[in-house]
Amino acid sequence: MRKPFVAGNWKMNTDSHTSVKLVERIACGSEETAGQSITVAVCPPFVYLQAVAKALSSSSIAVGSQDVYFEREGAFTGEMLKDVGCSYCLCGHSERRHVIGESDELINKKVAAAIAGGLLPILCVGELLEEREASQTNEVVTRQVKEGLAGLIAEKIQAVTIAYEPVWAIGTGLTATPEQAQEVHDFIRKLLGQMYNKKLAGEIRILYGGSVKPDNAADLMSQKDIDGSLVGGASLKADDFLAIIQAAV
Numbered sequence: 001m002r003k004p005f006v007a008g009n010w011k012m013n014t015d016s017h018t019s020v021k022l023v024e025r026i027a028c029g030s031e032e033t034a035g036q037s038i039t040v041a042v043c044p045p046f047v048y049l050q051a052v053a054k055a056l057s058s059s060s061i062a063v064g065s066q067d068v069y070f071e072r073e074g075a076f077t078g079e080m081l082k083d084v085g086c087s088y089c090l091c092g093h094s095e096r097r098h099v100i101g102e103s104d105e106l107i108n109k110k111v112a113a114a115i116a117g118g119l120l121p122i123l124c125v126g127e128l129l130e131e132r133e134a135s136q137t138n139e140v141v142t143r144q145v146k147e148g149l150a151g152l153i154a155e156k157i158q159a160v161t162i163a164y165e166p167v168w169a170i171g172t173g174l175t176a177t178p179e180q181a182q183e184v185h186d187f188i189r190k191l192l193g194q195m196y197n198k199k200l201a202g203e204i205r206i207l208y209g210g211s212v213k214p215d216n217a218a219d220l221m222s223q224k225d226i227d228g229s230l231v232g233g234a235s236l237k238a239d240d241f242l243a244i245i246q247a248a249v
């Protein structure tokens with residue numbers, strides 16, 4: 001029922017040449033699946049968004065940004081994402097929460113602004129290692145989901161994808177086991193059911209992120225509530241990213 005979704009978060013990697021080469025290879029290798037049996041998106045660094053969107057103009061791969069500002073226009077940084085070809089944007093990625101210090105309140109403004117601007121936000125949530133060890137995972141995720149979506153009515157929520165990314169698994173080589181991830185995905189889906197309704201909760205895609213690689217992707221994707229993945233490091237290698245896409249179809 002839910003179409004699988006694999007998104008690559010390139011973070012601050014590639015350059016003007018390699019960003020285009022990378023998407024050309026991804027587009028070529030996913031021609032038969034992307035857009036039809038699976039949603040595929042790449043989130044390149046801001047400065048290469050336009051070049052990447054142009055290189056993908058005749059493909060079904062979507063482009064996303066790694067962040068968004070909540071004001072529409074004015075004396076801000078001018079993140080005119082739609083204008084440069086973005087359809088998706090990440091909101092509240094762990095690096096924004098824990099390195100830059102973004103609050104749930106700010107992330108909520110970004111999610112709302114993204115929807116208002118016609119973008120499809122990917123709201124990232126996930127606990128720190130010490131929070132998991134203190135059995136606070138559900139509590140943390142509940143706060144991040146509830147506050148991240150505060151004030152958004154059911155009709156707006158259809159635009160949202162959730163990415164569960166345990167912070168201890170991001171870029172560390174440690175991955176949640178498929179069972180650990182499924183447990184949290186199931187919890188988030190039930191929470192969405194309480195916040196909205198069961199039907200809507202059953203339609204929202206929940207991606208797993210945190211050291212997803214070709215060799216663990218299939219096991220993660222086989223879980224009932226894992227609808228795809230948000231891939232960091234492995235999305236920078238076309239063959240690895242294509243293998244992860246294939247595992248999710």
Ligand code: PGA
Nearest residue numbers: 170171210211231232233
């Ligand atoms: P990783 O990053 O796959 O390199 O762990 C995931 C992410 O930060 O979204």
